[in-house]
Amino acid sequence: MHAYLPCGVYHQQYHEDHAWWQTKFVWGKMILLGVLLFVVFPWFGGYYLGIMNNIGYTIMGALGVQLLIGFCGQITLGHAAFIAVGAYTSALMLLHIPESQAFWAVFLTQSGLLYPVSIVAAGITGGLWSVLFGLPSAKVKGFYLIMTTMAAQFITVDFVITQYVAQIGGRGQAFSLPPGTIRIGPWEIDNDVKVYFLMITLVILMTMGVVNLMRSKTGRAWIAIRDNDIAAEAMGINIIQYKLKAFFVAGFIAGVAGAFWISNLSAVSPEHFTWFWSLWLVGVILIGGFGSIHGTIFGSLFMVLVMELLQVIVGILTPWFPSLSMNFLFLKESVFGLSICVFLIFEPNGLSYRWWQIKNYFNLWPFSY
Amino acid sequence: MELFIEVVVTGIMLGGVYALVALGWTLIYKCSGVLNLAMGELTLIGAYTCLQFYTWGIPFVLSIIFTLIIGLILGILTERIFLDRLIGEPVLTVIMVTVGLSFFFKGMVETFWGTDTRVFSPPVFSLEPYRLFGWLVIGRVYLWSFLAALILLVLFVAFFQFTKWGLSMQATADDEMAALSLGISARFVYAAAWSIAFMAAGVGGTLLGNINGINISVSHLGLLVLPAVVLGGLNSVPGAIVGGLIIGVLQNLSGAYLDQYFPGGVKEIAPFVFMVIILLFKPYGLWGWERIERV
Numbered sequence: 001m002h003a004y005l006p007c008g009v010y011h012q013q014y015h016e017d018h019a020w021w022q023t024k025f026v027w028g029k030m031i032l033l034g035v036l037l038f039v040v041f042p043w044f045g046g047y048y049l050g051i052m053n054n055i056g057y058t059i060m061g062a063l064g065v066q067l068l069i070g071f072c073g074q075i076t077l078g079h080a081a082f083i084a085v086g087a088y089t090s091a092l093m094l095l096h097i098p099e100s101q102a103f104w105a106v107f108l109t110q111s112g113l114l115y116p117v118s119i120v121a122a123g124i125t126g127g128l129w130s131v132l133f134g135l136p137s138a139k140v141k142g143f144y145l146i147m148t149t150m151a152a153q154f155i156t157v158d159f160v161i162t163q164y165v166a167q168i169g170g171r172g173q174a175f176s177l178p179p180g181t182i183r184i185g186p187w188e189i190d191n192d193v194k195v196y197f198l199m200i201t202l203v204i205l206m207t208m209g210v211v212n213l214m215r216s217k218t219g220r221a222w223i224a225i226r227d228n229d230i231a232a233e234a235m236g237i238n239i240i241q242y243k244l245k246a247f248f249v250a251g252f253i254a255g256v257a258g259a260f261w262i263s264n265l266s267a268v269s270p271e272h273f274t275w276f277w278s279l280w281l282v283g284v285i286l287i288g289g290f291g292s293i294h295g296t297i298f299g300s301l302f303m304v305l306v307m308e309l310l311q312v313i314v315g316i317l318t319p320w321f322p323s324l325s326m327n328f329l330f331l332k333e334s335v336f337g338l339s340i341c342v343f344l345i346f347e348p349n350g351l352s353y354r355w356w357q358i359k360n361y362f363n364l365w366p367f368s369y
Numbered sequence: 370m371e372l373f374i375e376v377v378v379t380g381i382m383l384g385g386v387y388a389l390v391a392l393g394w395t396l397i398y399k400c401s402g403v404l405n406l407a408m409g410e411l412t413l414i415g416a417y418t419c420l421q422f423y424t425w426g427i428p429f430v431l432s433i434i435f436t437l438i439i440g441l442i443l444g445i446l447t448e449r450i451f452l453d454r455l456i457g458e459p460v461l462t463v464i465m466v467t468v469g470l471s472f473f474f475k476g477m478v479e480t481f482w483g484t485d486t487r488v489f490s491p492p493v494f495s496l497e498p499y500r501l502f503g504w505l506v507i508g509r510v511y512l513w514s515f516l517a518a519l520i521l522l523v524l525f526v527a528f529f530q531f532t533k534w535g536l537s538m539q540a541t542a543d544d545e546m547a548a549l550s551l552g553i554s555a556r557f558v559y560a561a562a563w564s565i566a567f568m569a570a571g572v573g574g575t576l577l578g579n580i581n582g583i584n585i586s587v588s589h590l591g592l593l594v595l596p597a598v599v600l601g602g603l604n605s606v607p608g609a610i611v612g613g614l615i616i617g618v619l620q621n622l623s624g625a626y627l628d629q630y631f632p633g634g635v636k637e638i639a640p641f642v643f644m645v646i647i648l649l650f651k652p653y654g655l656w657g658w659e660r661i662e663r664v
Contacts, residue, residue, distance in 0.1 A: 283468075
């Protein structure tokens, strides 16, 4: 859903029409955003950077969900499973490859390429795992697919990872990564600022990748499948192939998100990838808006910030109601549930639709007819 | 062999409870087309309400009846406040509203009753098991739960088949337009479906709570219902009952026989594995309607 061009702007060449940023004003905004993200925000303290890393993680997780649900119409309620697969792949590589004496292992460890390589590997395993559970989408859709992805969540996280993968190496369920294992080249990712830079790079790469994919043949095929899969098939789109591609890309993004998250926590445990987190990601895109990259980002911002605000309010009220801070988790769940209901009932198009309206109002001003 | 029969019988008893909750789920789907993911939280609310009445000293049977009444009221309220506005919205929207509701209910239950496991004290059923034919050992609580579930199942099916209200629900499920034109109030039917679901889930939760004690994990029942209804076919009442029984048996069997090969929690996962297999080979279940789609 593109906004209208501002009054008086018109294109004469195709490449102008295809440009990412089409006017000088938008270029200015983007440069400003870049300065804000890379220069101003890192100056903020650890607490704010922590929140931002959380937002970035949510954006990356929700981007895959948005791709599957919002663009391809394949509803998934088990995305946390693919994030978990990525996180465990990366963590296991980081823990086990340095122990090996093989030439390539030593080279990877010494040069500090291990973590970047493990991020890619995490993406690929996450994608393949996602394709495995996307296979039923060849035959079923709608509610039945929801059931399959839900099963993926329970089979992957509660069974395979908790009972088997987490037992590798006999460390107990939660792996903690010793300091110094997460390195990119010469830099050791050991504080919030470095995690923040890693996050912002990955988020920008992922977002631009998805936006570009949506401008390509693949993206148009996904949208056709979402709008009417039978018609899409009649138009000559191989829908099974494209559905599985969507599952792979979504799983890839999820895997990268998982691999990023271990750098923030320096630990990984099955408890971080519960069904609640899967539903949370779907809630994020519902609140942000379907089928919109902006929506993913707005939704993530909204959910994370509202929850932080809730925590602050609870902190203020605690002297008067001591039981509140104990019940914070439950309150969080209730607020999350209620906000999904309220958004779906009163604002079914999400935040991105409002953003679109506001932007158009200013773009078309003063001749809005 | 004795172990096998014992496992199967216990599975059937447990499956009775699943069947009861699955019936509630199917009713909602049949009548209003809502795919309800909040079923587990409905069982949770029922279980805790009944427990509250019981700890206040009200006899067990009476507490169950009170739970049914509260379920009726909550069902009507939920339908009126949330679901009524969503008629005709896309599937995902409705599903996510029920997911939102489930979080809301869960958070509320946790705020009121906390997360510690509670038990009915004094125990409703004595721990002394029944011995049939001298060798078949069945826990008292399983047998009575099964009987209670059976009684309610018969009651609900009879309501559905023989009363005017039940018939109007069937008519709406069959063809909403035709039912509306014959003067049946769709809003009444939706509210009735939600009330029955709340009541069935509440009793199911109470019975399960008697077996394992009540905590948040009772809401897992709401997820176990999904394999049952998928197996039976989403919009078939007998399918839900048979599916519930079969899932109960399969779950118990895999707990008894597969646990040695895949240690740790096979029992909880098995129903979902079955569900994926069913979906791969027979997505419309045993008696579900196969929809033919056209552009």
